[in-house]
Amino acid sequence: MIRVRLRRRRALAAAAGLLFGVLGLLLGPAAPASAHAALVASDPQNGTIVPDAPNRVTLTFSESVQLVEGRIQVLGPDGQRADQGKPQADGGTVTVPLRSGGGRGTYVVSYRVISADSHPIGGSISYSVGEQSTPPVAAGDATGSDPVVRTLISVGKFLGYAGLVLLVGPVLVLALLWPHRLSRRGPARLVYTGIGLVLGSTLLALWLQAPYATGASMFDVGFGDLRDVLGSTFGAVMLVRLGVICAAAVLLRPLLRGGGESKADLALLGALGVAALATWPLSGHPTASPVAGVSVVLDAIHLAAMAVWLGGLLMLLAFLLPQADARELGAILPIWSRWAATAVSALLLAGVVQAMIEVGSLSGLVDTTYGRLILVKVGLAGVVIAVAAVARSVVRKGGVPESPRPLRRLVGVELAVSAVVLAVTAALVQIAPPRTAEAAETAATKNTTVSQTLRNSSMSLQVDIFPASVGNNSVHLYAYTPDNKPLPVVEWTATAALPAKGIEPIEVPLLRITDFHAIGDIALPTAGDWTFKFTLRTSDIDQSTVTMTAKIS
Structure with missing residues (x-):
């Protein structure tokens, strides 16, 4: 009898080891970045020089984002905060109000926001007013995350998936296939272990989301950080998961003891199972898919099939084949x-x-x-x-x-x-x-903006070409004196040519916006290294001509 028990324990240990190994292969690289939001545009554009200080900065992301308290700031050339008031998020657009009367020089905008798939993203852009200067340095890092937090998040995800396998497959086998004469003690331990793993991983995820969002260490978490997590979509989904699993644990007791479960209880357990499975895709990458509804359903089906299959195989190898x-x-x-x-x-x-x-x-x-x-x-x-x-x-x-x-x-x-x-x-x-x-x-x-500064003895010309691709392009010109003061221009002319492909100079229509700022639009028919020629007449007798090459893709 003792040998039989030892063989059963060894079989269970081997099956569990294989299960966790398979899950490890699945969940090991659990941090792909391709599905996260990305900054796709900004106003002012990154790296450009604008003639006047704007009253706000606009950041546009590839998907809806949520703000992280205190993690968006604009530093002026003097290193002081240039933003005022709270930033506002509307879908994928974040607007940062600025103080009026900003000085000349380079500004740095740093940001950290939460993607629709609950992952934080951070970065920075810069722009200059009037002229470039040494960029200010932010006091903290808006882009990084604590490596211990990232590792524990991966561990928590692994434990949650393992718990799902130990819960779903064994429950189905007990409800529909288990022989009445066999003891349910061993399978019940698996199920309770699964419940514990899911609950523990969910609580861990709620705690870790706070430092993950802010970029802090694991224990550098305040009440306000946890409140923000609980008030987010991620927090709501995690709370639903906790409630569903707790309700399922109560309903599972008659089934795990053997006998006494009703068809109504089993039907309710099935509904709770569907609700629990839905919380995984609703708190992850499928929500950021181009067809989010389809991806969420498919991911839930994928998880359910995995849990039924692997959990059922574990029951088969550890209990049914040795005992039935x-x-x-x-x-x-x-x-x-x-x-x-x-x-x-x-x-x-x-x-x-x-x-x-x-x-x-x-x-x-x-x-x-x-x-x-x-x-x-x-x-x-x-x-x-x-x-x-x-x-x-x-x-x-x-x-x-x-x-x-x-x-x-x-x-x-x-x-x-x-x-x-x-x-x-x-x-x-x-x-x-x-x-x-x-x-x-x-x-x-x-x-992509091609930005170059062209200089000669009488002037400095800042040229911005956007988006520097085949098709319609915008051209912004800013004229300055050699000592970086605005230079009044009487007449602007510009041409674009592609000698390598035999395209003769094409005139760029320009519109005078201010004394030292002009804009124009031109349709570039093919890719290549285009030659742009700019002539600025500053008086009845004075004019200067500069040229540049821009790669158009």
């Missing part, structure tokens, strides 16, 4: 085989659709590393389904009731191949998807 007799296995295994096939199919389908959302095109599927890894993942998933089919045929032939060893070997192969599938998944999250990479490249191109 031939008659019981003959009834259980065909049903489990169908469950496993359905779960793997759901994993495959949800994963493929999610991948196609990121890939965006058939060429992206076959011509990129990301797309080819998707094809590899699909092929490996096909192998898993084939192994499951072989296991089903073993059951049909009656081999399993006599000895469970052939099935245990097949299940081992199934888990091994699944580990490779999840390893490919881990590689995928490290690679920028074609759609994301293309969108980022387009955004970068659309918001």
Whole structure:
């Protein structure tokens, strides 16, 4: 009897070790940055020189953001704060009011905000009023996060997913497949462990979100920081998860004791399970997808299938195959085989659709590393389904009731191949998807400003060309004296040419805005190194001409 117990414990330990190893492959690289918000535009634009001090700074992000208290500031050339009042966020646009009468020189805008997927992003831009100067240095770092906090967040996510597996799969097996004569003590311990892991990881996530958002250390958290987290979308989703899991723990007691559970209780448990599963995608990257509703549903299906499949395999290896007799296995295994096939199919389908959302095109599927890894993942998933089919045929032939060893070997192969599938998944999250990479490249191109200062003995001309790409472009010209004072200009003329492709000079229509500021628009038909020529007449007899080369992509 003691040897039997030892074998059962060893089987349970081995199965749990394999489960956690597989989850580790899935969750190890749990911090991809491609899905986070990105700064796509600003007013004033980064690195430009404006003639007059603006009354506000506008930052535009690729998705909706939430503000972090006290983490947006504008420093003037003297190193003092140039912003006043509280910044305002409207979707993906953040407006920072400024003090009036700002002096000449370079200003630095530093920011830290929370993306729609609950991840903080930070950075800085600079602009100059009238002339450039030595940029001021901020007292703190708005972009960094404490490495201990980041590590613990990954650990918490791992524990939460592990708890989900230990909770969902065993509960389904106990409710629908468990033989009445077998003790439920071992499975009940798994379920309670899963509940504890989910609750603990959720509380840890709530605590860590505060220093993660502000960039502080783990214990540098104030009451106001926690209040901000609880008042955010992330905090609301985490509180829902806590409530749902606590309610489920109460309803699970009759099932775990054995007998006494009603169909109404089981139906309510199912509804709570769906609600709990939805909290994972609602607090993560799917909310930032271009089709957020579809991505949230797919991610929930993906999690449910994973939890049913891996949790069911754990119950099968640790309890049912060692303890159930031939008659019981003959009834259980065909049903489990169908469950496993359905779960793997759901994993495959949800994963493929999610991948196609990121890939965006058939060429992206076959011509990129990301797309080819998707094809590899699909092929490996096909192998898993084939192994499951072989296991089903073993059951049909009656081999399993006599000895469970052939099935245990097949299940081992199934888990091994699944580990490779999840390893490919881990590689995928490290690679920028074609759609994301293309969108980022387009955004970068659309918001690139070519900025040069052209000088000669009589003047200094600041030239800004935006977005420096094929198509319509805006040209801003600012004229200064050699000692950086505004230079009145009587007449502005400009041309653009591309000699390498035989394009003769094209006139750039210019509109005089102030004595020393003019703007114009020109359509550039092709990419290349364009030559711009500017002539400024400052009196009836005085004029200066300067040229520059700008790369248009």
